[in-house]
Each structure stands twice: as C-alpha cells, then as structure tokens.
Amino acid sequence: MSEPTGDTQRPAVSADQADGPGAAQPDGEPAVSEAAETAAVAPPAGCTEAAEKADPAADAVAADAGATTMVLDPEPDSQAAESDSDEEPGREPGREPVSKLAILALLASVLALVPIAVACAVAALTGIRRTGRRGHGMAMAALLISAAWVIAAVAVGTVGVLTHGFKKPVTIKYHESAVFKLQEGDCVNMLNGQVVTVLPCTTPHEAEVFATFTLPASAWPGTAAVRQRASSGCESRLTGYINPQLAISLAQSYVFPNKVAWTAGTRTVICEVRAASGQLTTSVRGASS
Numbered sequence: 001m002s003e004p005t006g007d008t009q010r011p012a013v014s015a016d017q018a019d020g021p022g023a024a025q026p027d028g029e030p031a032v033s034e035a036a037e038t039a040a041v042a043p044p045a046g047c048t049e050a051a052e053k054a055d056p057a058a059d060a061v062a063a064d065a066g067a068t069t070m071v072l073d074p075e076p077d078s079q080a081a082e083s084d085s086d087e088e089p090g091r092e093p094g095r096e097p098v099s100k101l102a103i104l105a106l107l108a109s110v111l112a113l114v115p116i117a118v119a120c121a122v123a124a125l126t127g128i129r130r131t132g133r134r135g136h137g138m139a140m141a142a143l144l145i146s147a148a149w150v151i152a153a154v155a156v157g158t159v160g161v162l163t164h165g166f167k168k169p170v171t172i173k174y175h176e177s178a179v180f181k182l183q184e185g186d187c188v189n190m191l192n193g194q195v196v197t198v199l200p201c202t203t204p205h206e207a208e209v210f211a212t213f214t215l216p217a218s219a220w221p222g223t224a225a226v227r228q229r230a231s232s233g234c235e236s237r238l239t240g241y242i243n244p245q246l247a248i249s250l251a252q253s254y255v256f257p258n259k260v261a262w263t264a265g266t267r268t269v270i271c272e273v274r275a276a277s278g279q280l281t282t283s284v285r286g287a288s289s
Contacts, residue, residue: 099124102135105142114146121146179255180268182209184241185285188272201283207253208284211237211271220262230256234271242273243286249276250284 105120124139178196182188186209187201199205213233215226234254242250255270273284 096131096133099128099133099135099139101127102138102142106138106145109142109145109149112149114149117142117146177261179270180257180261180266182212182270184209184211185283187280187283202281204279204281206279207272207274208280209270210241210273210284213237213269213271215256215267215269217267220259223258226256226262230254230269233269237271238273241286242284246284250274251276 101120101124105117105124108114108120109117121139121142124135127133128136128139179190182196182198185201186198187203187205187207188209189197189199189206201208211234215229215233231254234252238252239247250273253272253274255272257266257268274280
C-alpha cells in the first residue's frame with residue numbers, strides 16, 4: 001500500500017478526545033459539559049437540602065467555564081420581617097409615639113387639676129416603662145407642677161390663717177355692764193338691763209337684788225343653756241331671802257351674760273325680785289335673811 005501524499009493532516013485530537021467534554025460543537029459554540037450547565041442554573045428559593053448541595057465536580061467544571069452561581073437565602077430574616085410588621089403606618093421607623101396620658105397629665109397640671117394630673121402622670125409612667133413610648137419628661141413635669149400647686153395652696157392657706165383671712169382682726173371692746181357689779185340687797189332702777197341706778201330701799205324702786213352667783217367657766221354653751229342655769233339657780237335662792245308674807249305679790253327675774261359678755265369672761269348671774277304691779281317701796285328681805 002502506498003503512503004498518502006498531499007496535504008492530508010492528522011486530526012489534532014483523537015476521536016475519544018473529540019467526544020469529550022471539551023470538544024467543539026459544529027456551530028462554533030464552546031463545548032459545555034452537562035454538569036456545568038446544571039451548576040450554572042441557580043436553584044430556586046425553597047429547594048431541598050439535596051438540591052442546594054451541588055456536586056463538587058460540577059462546581060469545578062462550572063468555575064472553569066466561567067459560569068456564575070447565585071446563592072439565594074431560602075429563609076428571610078425573621079427578625080427583620082417581624083420588625084417591619086411592627087411598624088405602624090405613617091410613623092417614622094424606630095421612633096415610638098408619645099404617651100397620650102403624659103400629654104393629658106401635663107395639661108391637667110397647668111390647669112391646676114392636681115388630682116387628675118397626678119393620676120394621669122403615674123399611669124403614663126407605668127405605661128412608658130412597659131411599652132417604651134415617649135413622654136417620660138412630660139409626665140415628670142406634670143408631677144412637679146402639681147407639687148408646686150400644692151405647696152402654693154398650703155402657703156396661701158397658712159398666710160390666710162395667720163392674717164385672719166387677709167382681713168384686719170376685729171377687736172371687740174367690752175365694758176362689763178354695771179348690772180353685773182350689783183350686790184345682794186341692792187335696790188335699783190334699771191333701764192334696758194344696762195343702765196342701773198342704786199337707790200335706798202325706802203325709796204320707790206323697780207327691783208331688789210336677792211342673790212348673785214357665778215356659772216362654771218366653759219365655752220359658750222348657748223343662750224338657752226345659760227338661761228336655764230340662771231333660772232334654776234335664782235329659784236333655789238329665792239325662798240331663803242324674801243319675807244314669806246310678801247312672796248305672793250312678788251315676781252322673780254334674773255340677768256345673765258350674753259355671748260359677748262361670756263366670751264369676755266363674765267359668768268355672773270343677778271337674781272332680782274320685783275313687785276307684781278307698780279314699784280317696791282321697801283325691802284322684801286325677810287327677818288331670817
């Protein structure tokens with residue numbers, strides 16, 4: 001057999017090499033192995049663990065072929081999603097709203113509504129610690145303003161008490177009536193129980209003092225109580241003074257202190273006897289007295 005002549009050339013690669021993964025395609029496209037094509041496609045989110053684990057050999061081939069593999073995180077960040085879901089619509093992320101109770105407490109304190117301000121401020125501080133809302137400064141300001149109102153009220157009340165309600169104290173000048181200075185056995189003419197003229201008992205006169213006594217010291221018990229004590233005290237002393245023969249023609253009376261005199265310290269009761277009609281012309285004292 002003769003040897004071939006001419007321009008006949010040997011194939012650059014063997015048939016086995018031509019059929020291999022690096023062989024060129026008829027259309028001039030670079031040859032890519034089946035494993036490289038599989039590795040170049042990114043797995044979709046949610047693939048199984050077996051699908052996410054690529055064949056090491058296929059990865060190496062894909063790297064040689066210049067393929068880019070995109071790795072997707074199948075599970076989104078739960079914490080970020082949770083944070084996004086907690087954000088309120090229309091609110092700047094990361095900025096908590098102001099406590100409405102803190103605002104109400106501040107307004108109430110400015111208006112001097114101290115009980116409402118204190119209650120709202122305490123409730124606001126409790127809620128702020130629990131929810132992280134803003135307004136701690138307003139709640140504290142409401143408490144401070146409320147405290148200032150209380151201090152001012154106490155100061156004004158104290159000054160009012162010390163100055164008698166911001167009025168000049170009324171000074172009562174009391175001059176004890178002359179009637180409370182009468183003694184047993186005095187015969188007198190009196191005008192309205194205040195103006196007293198002491199006369200000899202042989203001269204016609206309106207009344208004769210048959211007894212005087214002092215009531216126990218105490219706070220003013222009232223007009224009715226003082227009148228009752230004066231009446232019973234004088235009645236018990238009448239029979240020991242007058243002449244029994246004149247008793248049927250006489251009338252008993254008494255003078256007791258009013259509230260002003262009682263407050264000034266007067267406790268004296270004056271017991272008198274008068275004629276049933278007309279005036280007395282002599283003493284009614286009995287011989288035994």
